[in-house]
Amino acid sequence: MAASSSSGRLVRLAEILTESRIPGSRGDTASKLTVRLYGRGVVAKADAGGSEETRYFRRRAGQLIYSKLDCLNGAIGLIPPHLDGYESTADLPSFDIAKSVDPDFFLAFLSRPSFYLRFKAVAIGSRKANRVPADEFLATKVELPSRSEQCAIAAVLRASRERVAAAEALISALTEAKRNVMRELLTLGAARDPARLRPLRERWVVGRVAEGVEAAPEGWRLVPLTRVARLESGHTPSRDRPDWWDGDIPWISLQDTERLQGLEIFDSAETIGTEGLANSSARLLPKGTVVFQRTASVGQCSIMGRPMATSQHFANWVCGPEIEPRYLLQVFRHMTREWERLQAGSVLPDIYMPTFKKLQILLPPRSEQLRIADVGEAFDRRLEAERVHLSELRATRDALAAELLSGRLRLPAAVIARHAGADPGARAA
Known part of the structure; x- marks a missing residue:
């Protein structure tokens, strides 16, 4: 089994790697390390437990290490200096690298799926526990340049x-600069003058842009969002009716999460026809509607650049004359921590529609x-x-x-x- 880099010398890994077996501590006292999947590095293991009967080996900085169990998932890495002296079992063997090999190049070479997936044919064990033995690993031939x-x-x-x-x-x-600037703007106003602040007349419970806000600039009001904008949901027309799909009406779904990163959204991955709209609970919402993803990637939001419909995974806000859609969008984008708080208790990332009816918003002129x-x-x-x-x-x-x-x-x-x-x-x- 050979893997190629560029024209050079064909060698077995055993010729450039020497397995290290420095005796270590007992399993209940060892400082352990582990290898992350897909070339994401070697880290200290959070779980410090272990049996005192388990044999551990001391590892050295700069050694190559891989996981026998997860080799097919790219669990290969170099031990960093700060983990020098940490330990692992024989299931995570480590190797000294020959001086003829550059470690950075070698790690990049071995971390490619085209390399580690070659071991599928020789892995031992069940489908969920395929181990790549060290002798098979070392028997692999690679072609290395100078x-x-x-x-x-x-x-x-x-x-x-x-x-x-x-x-x-x-x-x-x-992102951090925007968060800091917008926190001031959304609580102190464009003048950012604390002298303008007046105590809020009621408690801000749901929809906060920051913790501990008890005052707002003079002329600002804390109001239920539903008082100044109409909340609309969406729906999915029946998939059993293909004639209801592929029409002229853009229909925003979870496939459009990336599109919601823009300030406006004009297109969607799927479209529906007038029959699909008429025979479902979906609504054709006007241009300027603020669309908010409430499931999966919660918090992604944008403004409809033309009349569009959505699936049920969105909370949509049709703004009235007192609130500017562009302002509402910036409020929503700033509320990351609040959206995380409102998801608490959900099995999946989700904010239920009744929660949106409780949102309050601080409304400037x-x-x-x-x-x-x-x-x-x-x-x-x-x-x-x-x-x-x-x-x-x-x-x-x-x-x-x-x-x-x-x-x-x-x-x-x-x-x-x-x-x-x-x-x-x-x-x-």
């Missing part, structure tokens, strides 16, 4: 991962609603642009890894030459 090419590939992949991580960090920072919505939308547009950029970076990262690790793409000789002097005993930083 160490300098390994190091060059690892450096390119590392740079690609770092660009993805930087984009993810920027999105997290923007309409002109201030628009100013607040402008700020929230500016953040959302930037976040959407960064998410698109992140998606492109991830696609590039994955494509580079697939091509470089398979050998279908070779790096220029000049790039490889820059790594010719890499210390074979050191792992690239």
